[in-house]
Amino acid sequence: MSAFDTIDDLPADSRVLVRLDLNSPIEDGAPQDNRRFERHAETVRELADAGHRVVLMAHQGRPGRDDFTSLSGHAEILADHVDREVGFVADTYGDEALAAIDALGAGEVLLLENTRMCDDELPEESPEEKSETEFVQTLAPKFDAYVNDAYSAAHRLHASLVGFPLVLPAYAGRVMETEYEANTAIATREFDGPVTMVVGGTKATDVIGVMDALDDRVDRFLLGGVAGELFLRAAGHPVGHDVGEMDLFDEQWERNRELIESVLDERGDEIRLATDLAYEGSDGDRAEVAVDDIDEKTAGYLDVGSATVADYEPAIRESDAVFVKGALGVFEDERFADGTVGVLEAIAETDCFSVVGGGDTSRAIGMYGLSEGDFSHVSIAGGAYIRALTGEPLPAVEVLEAAAKRRKR
Numbered sequence: 001m002s003a004f005d006t007i008d009d010l011p012a013d014s015r016v017l018v019r020l021d022l023n024s025p026i027e028d029g030a031p032q033d034n035r036r037f038e039r040h041a042e043t044v045r046e047l048a049d050a051g052h053r054v055v056l057m058a059h060q061g062r063p064g065r066d067d068f069t070s071l072s073g074h075a076e077i078l079a080d081h082v083d084r085e086v087g088f089v090a091d092t093y094g095d096e097a098l099a100a101i102d103a104l105g106a107g108e109v110l111l112l113e114n115t116r117m118c119d120d121e122l123p124e125e126s127p128e129e130k131s132e133t134e135f136v137q138t139l140a141p142k143f144d145a146y147v148n149d150a151y152s153a154a155h156r157l158h159a160s161l162v163g164f165p166l167v168l169p170a171y172a173g174r175v176m177e178t179e180y181e182a183n184t185a186i187a188t189r190e191f192d193g194p195v196t197m198v199v200g201g202t203k204a205t206d207v208i209g210v211m212d213a214l215d216d217r218v219d220r221f222l223l224g225g226v227a228g229e230l231f232l233r234a235a236g237h238p239v240g241h242d243v244g245e246m247d248l249f250d251e252q253w254e255r256n257r258e259l260i261e262s263v264l265d266e267r268g269d270e271i272r273l274a275t276d277l278a279y280e281g282s283d284g285d286r287a288e289v290a291v292d293d294i295d296e297k298t299a300g301y302l303d304v305g306s307a308t309v310a311d312y313e314p315a316i317r318e319s320d321a322v323f324v325k326g327a328l329g330v331f332e333d334e335r336f337a338d339g340t341v342g343v344l345e346a347i348a349e350t351d352c353f354s355v356v357g358g359g360d361t362s363r364a365i366g367m368y369g370l371s372e373g374d375f376s377h378v379s380i381a382g383g384a385y386i387r388a389l390t391g392e393p394l395p396a397v398e399v400l401e402a403a404a405k406r407r408k409r
């Protein structure tokens with residue numbers, strides 16, 4: 001059982017500030033609908049139906065990246081799921097935002113601009129420091145309560161996640177409750193047979209430390225995506241670096257190099273790396289190359305190759321539990337979906353306990369005709385869920401728990 005208060009405990013007619021995680025894939029500048037909208041809509045609808053004034057905060061992407069956009073499109077998608085109007089103001093805590101908050105009536109919903117457009121949001125600092133920022137100090141007096149529904153961002157020490165619970169009564173939303181309970185229960189589950197973790201995606205920094213910490217819980221790791229290429233680099237192959245405009249590898253390599261090398265050194269027997277990779281050939285079709293035949297990386301590798309999929313599938317079929325974090329390739333493009341879909345299909349056909357996590361990766365299930373029912377748990381959290389597997393606390397959950405303790409005193 002969780003030790004935080006939930007929206008069942010909110011006083012009537014509250015002015016609530018709610019943190020959601022609507023971080024989504026962006027295509028041609030527009031957010032793509034995904035499970036996060038559908039799941040958070042439940043919390044928003046419940047709060048609005050109860051007559052609270054509901055102001056929402058969320059983030060999108062990271063400054064400097066292509067996916068760093070305004071949330072105006074998110075408000076429209078969310079409105080469809082909540083089935084009521086969701087207002088939007090292109091401001092985080094300035095005069096425009098404060099005026100829109102003041103104008104809100106009972107049962108109305110307003111989404112503020114991307115929290116990461118505000119300088120106080122991102123630098124990772126203690127909850128105390130975050131609670132003293134101008135962002136938190138300006139917004140908090142406008143509200144009676146703070147609700148955190150963003151379990152999938154709970155591993156970040158950002159102002160909108162850890163600052164407000166120190167200055168406002170704080171509660172958990174429905175997604176926070178259900179994800180916390182499911183992921184905490186999974187973390188303590190024991191398995192008789194082999195436990196496999198499929199590691200891919202772009203956020204290698206989030207997964208490499210966790211791989212190290214999952215020492216006695218995971219028997220083998222099947223790698224792909226950016227993390228997979230960084231491990232191939234550590235193993236001496238001329239891949240795992242940026243080419244052209246790319247900004248995925250070099251910074252993460254510098255940051256994690258020592259850890260990758262030590263994980264490979266100490267746990268090499270448990271780590272399976274791609275033996276071939278896929279890329280876009282000169283005719284625009286999928287082309288593949290054996291890793292041993294690569295002399296120089298000249299363009300991006302966008303998926304693991306077919307020999308790798310054939311190697312990974314049996315490993316999954318003989319597992320008692322499989323955890324997936326991150327896609328093995330750019331599955332949004334059908335030409336590069338084989339690795340991700342091959343792995344998901346093998347899991348779906350096997351009677352193992354399975355968890356698929358990540359806002360992007362869980363999207364592949366619907367895109368390629370798989371059914372959510374074929375997996376034991378599909379989490380909208382990626383980094384937060386694998387961190388929970390290690391038993392390590394999530395800072396944004398800890399501050400909710402501390403707030404509940406203070407209230408009970």
Ligand SMILES: Nc1ncnc2c1ncn2[C@@H]1O[C@H](COP(=O)(O)OP(=O)(O)O)[C@@H](O)[C@H]1O
Nearest residue numbers: 201202203225326328329330358359360361382
């Ligand atoms: N080799 C690759 N190069 C670039 N992007 C990749 C590669 N492999 C996977 N991806 C991308 O990783 C994304 C998922 O990354 P990430 O954010 O780490 O996972 P999640 O959102 O599932 O937690 C997918 O959208 C996919 O396009």
Ligand SMILES: O=C(OP(=O)(O)O)[C@H](O)COP(=O)(O)O
Nearest residue numbers: 021023152153358359381382383
């Ligand atoms: O999408 C998220 O994490 P995930 O990709 O691990 O699921 C969260 O919104 C956190 O975003 P961030 O990794 O840019 O801090």
